[in-house]
Amino acid sequence: MKDYTVTLVYDLFNITTVIYADNEDEAKRFALQKLDQECGIPLDEPMKYQIKLEGEFNE
Known part of the structure; x- marks a missing residue:
């Protein structure tokens, strides 16, 4: 298992979560x-959002 730091970018939204x-x-x-839960963003339009992903292995 890994911890991933995920940044979701959609228009003015910029959400970072682990x-x-x-x-x-x-x-x-x-x-x-x-x-989808936090912002109600339609996920069927993949060109409108970006995902930046960074992962680290747990020890």
Whole structure:
């Protein structure tokens, strides 16, 4: 498992959160769910948001 620092950028929104996930794909999926829940952003328009992902292995 890794801790991923995920920054979600959508128009004026810039949300940074830490997500605990097995891999980058899972971290991105969790991040998109969070973006949808917190901001009501339509996830079916992928060109309108960006995901910046940084991961660190837990010891």
